[in-house]
Amino acid sequence: HVTANPIKDVEEEVKEWARLKKIEVDDLKKQERFRRDFLSNISHEFKTPLFAIQGYIEALQDDDFDDKEMARNFLEKASKNVDRLSYLIKDLDEISKLESGEIPINYSKFKINDLVKDVFEGLELKAKHHNIKLTFKQKYDEGIYVNADREKIRQVLVNLIDNSFKYGKEGGETAVSIFTLHEQVLIEVTDNGMGIEEKYLPRLFERFFRTDTSRSRQIGGSGLGLAIVKHIIEAHQQTINVRSTEGLGSTFGFTLQKTKQTLPFPNIPVLKS
Numbered sequence: 541h542v543t544a545n546p547i548k549d550v551e552e553e554v555k556e557w558a559r560l561k562k563i564e565v566d567d568l569k570k571q572e573r574f575r576r577d578f579l580s581n582i583s584h585e586f587k588t589p590l591f592a593i594q595g596y597i598e599a600l601q602d603d604d605f606d607d608k609e610m611a612r613n614f615l616e617k618a619s620k621n622v623d624r625l626s627y628l629i630k631d632l633d634e635i636s637k638l639e640s641g642e643i644p645i646n647y648s649k650f651k652i653n654d655l656v657k658d659v660f661e662g663l664e665l666k667a668k669h670h671n672i673k674l675t676f677k678q679k680y681d682e683g684i685y686v687n688a689d690r691e692k693i694r695q696v697l698v699n700l701i702d703n704s705f706k707y708g709k710e711g712g713e714t715a716v717s718i719f720t721l722h723e724q725v726l727i728e729v730t731d732n733g734m735g736i737e738e739k740y741l742p743r744l745f746e747r748f749f750r751t752d753t754s755r756s757r758q759i760g761g762s763g764l765g766l767a768i769v770k771h772i773i774e775a776h777q778q779t780i781n782v783r784s785t786e787g788l789g790s791t792f793g794f795t796l797q798k799t800k801q802t803l804p805f806p807n808i809p810v811l812k813s
């Protein structure tokens with residue numbers, strides 16, 4: 541016996557097909573909008589330093605230009621803009637590789653304290669240059685083990701600490717703290733710098749997003765650092781967040797999976813009777 545109503549089934553099937561197609565089309569439209577915004581952001585970000593370089597070159601090419609001091613100053617500024625373009629290309633390359641999944645996450649167990657120590661050593665000179673005191677709220681030898689991609693987490697720490705220098709205050713302090721949670725470790729980078737207006741906080745991790753303050757003060761950057769950081773942390777299935785008070789400072793915190801150190805099997809001495 542055939543009891544089903546075939547006409548109704550076909551109708552339902554068509555409805556379901558249309559619903560799925562709509563989701564597909566909406567998704568494609570979203571991707572297309574995203575691609576368009578991304579490209580227009582890139583060209584905008586490239587235009588600013590390029591126009592600046594062009595301006596300095598044109599000024600220097602002027603036959604009446606003979607102020608040596610000013611020429612040196614213009615060349616320095618042009619060179620800063622060239623640096624800006626290279627950072628931009630490096631970060632763009634990085635983010636597109638991360639997003640295409642070209643760089644997989646290589647998990648390993650390591651002591652997060654050691655990594656922080658390593659990163660601090662690498663940034664010592666830069667901290668001095670910015671006149672910022674770097675402090676670690678834990679003992680380096682206190683072993684807190686995590687399961688993560690060591691090199692990518694190094695980059696996360698470098699990007700966050702580097703930002704704390706750029707947006708920090710002269711004579712300020714950057715502190716890294718580690719808190720152990722139930723199955724996770726929370727790592728926080730805190731500065732007492734310029735802070736961030738509350739309205740900007742939800743957009744901070746978007747690609748190319750920079751606050752008006754960092755743009756207007758011409759603090760160098762691509763606006764991609766935090767997008768890269770977020771991508772790395774989310775690829776680890778972990779979370780990142782920010783707290784900040786304008787004028788007082790900011791804290792960026794991310795979690796990692798905690799793990800136990802696996803000791804090699806101990807050598808039990810053989811007792812001879």
Ligand code: ADP
Pocket residue numbers: 703704706707708731733734735736744749750751752753754755760761762763764765766767790
């Ligand atoms: P970039 O530093 O290259 O501009 P990021 O993606 O690293 O790009 O940061 C985006 C924006 O977030 C910065 O331009 C700045 O406005 C703001 N920001 C990031 N870190 C801090 C910080 N520690 N203090 C204040 N503002 C910050």
